[in-house]
Amino acid sequence: MSMVRGEIGSQPAVWTHSLVAERAQHLPGRDRWVGVIGCGTSFYTAQSYASYRESSGLGRTDAFPASLAPPREWDCLIAISRSGTTTEVLDALSRARATKKLAVTTGYDGPLASAVDDVLALPFADEESVVQTRFATTALITLLISVGYDIQASVHDAAVDAGADLDSSVWQGARQFVFVGVDWTFGIANEAALKLREMAGQWSESYPAMEYRHGPISVADNATVLWGFGPRDEALIGSARAAGAYVHWPACDPIASLVAVQRLGLALAEAHGYDADAPKHLTRSVILASAIQSADGQSVDGQSVDGSAAASEEKKQYQPNWEET
Numbered sequence: 001m002s003m004v005r006g007e008i009g010s011q012p013a014v015w016t017h018s019l020v021a022e023r024a025q026h027l028p029g030r031d032r033w034v035g036v037i038g039c040g041t042s043f044y045t046a047q048s049y050a051s052y053r054e055s056s057g058l059g060r061t062d063a064f065p066a067s068l069a070p071p072r073e074w075d076c077l078i079a080i081s082r083s084g085t086t087t088e089v090l091d092a093l094s095r096a097r098a099t100k101k102l103a104v105t106t107g108y109d110g111p112l113a114s115a116v117d118d119v120l121a122l123p124f125a126d127e128e129s130v131v132q133t134r135f136a137t138t139a140l141i142t143l144l145i146s147v148g149y150d151i152q153a154s155v156h157d158a159a160v161d162a163g164a165d166l167d168s169s170v171w172q173g174a175r176q177f178v179f180v181g182v183d184w185t186f187g188i189a190n191e192a193a194l195k196l197r198e199m200a201g202q203w204s205e206s207y208p209a210m211e212y213r214h215g216p217i218s219v220a221d222n223a224t225v226l227w228g229f230g231p232r233d234e235a236l237i238g239s240a241r242a243a244g245a246y247v248h249w250p251a252c253d254p255i256a257s258l259v260a261v262q263r264l265g266l267a268l269a270e271a272h273g274y275d276a277d278a279p280k281h282l283t284r285s286v287i288l289a290s291a292i293q294s295a296d297g298q299s300v301d302g303q304s305v306d307g308s309a310a311a312s313e314e315k316k317q318y319q320p321n322w323e324e325t
Helices: 003-009 011-015 018-024 041-055 087-095 134-145 152-158 168-172 183-200 234-242 254-272
Strands: 034-038 061-065 076-080 100-105 118-121 176-181 204-208 224-229 246-248
Touching: 003 011, 003 254, 011 134, 011 152, 018 134, 034 041, 034 087, 041 061, 041 076, 041 134, 041 183, 076 087, 100 134, 134 254, 152 254, 168 254, 176 183, 183 204, 183 224, 183 254, 224 234, 224 254, 234 246
Parallel strands: 034 061, 034 076, 076 100, 100 118, 176 204, 176 224, 224 246
Antiparallel strands: none
């Protein structure tokens, strides 16, 4: 069995790990101005959390790709990075003027841990694969629990493949996959499209659901599959079908629906002869040519790192006090 297949299948069990709820308790509470940064999958995780938190009335929440993050004076800046070595994230933290800086990552060692005040580590969600699945969804689950999201439906629905009723003749013959998200699920739609590109080299796009009719629908035809997240938009479904697209809009939890897209990515990879464990042109971490400095002052160069070892839970206790100024 491929590494990524095993990691996809393990997600519901990892989400219910006792430390997930414990970590969530240490995230910023109501009325804090929060920034969230990341790259690629981690940025899409940030988007989903930020939108859900702000729309729930819990406080202003900004999400930025790390390379574009401004040095705002947030009450808390959350940096998401599985490896803890991503250059753009470290650069953004070095410019940050936030009162507190918090990392969501897989361990307590490395440059990221040295660049923040506190580390929220999820070592039990780490992965061997280049393609992120389990860490991203576990990080999102942890962030959402902190703002009141009930994950019972996520866990229940992920055990049932939301893509099982997508006829194989449809996805095997599809030329274009479009993912649309309603409200906070736009970040999940972005991640879904990325998974098909990474795992199977598939042409995939993503949009806020209400934006799809503002241009992108013009290339829809009978080789287009539109996959929706969040509450069904019947008017949009009608427009997409009228353009010839096949519409798949599972009536399940959005994070569970993302797991179904991950499974679809594996199926497409197998059908197209791709190795989902070795995606083209990708490494586990992007470390740019400009060296970064590790905690002991040694430079870290190169294009990739392994970053898979989980550090001891006791190495760094973090108990942020959000009443501090």
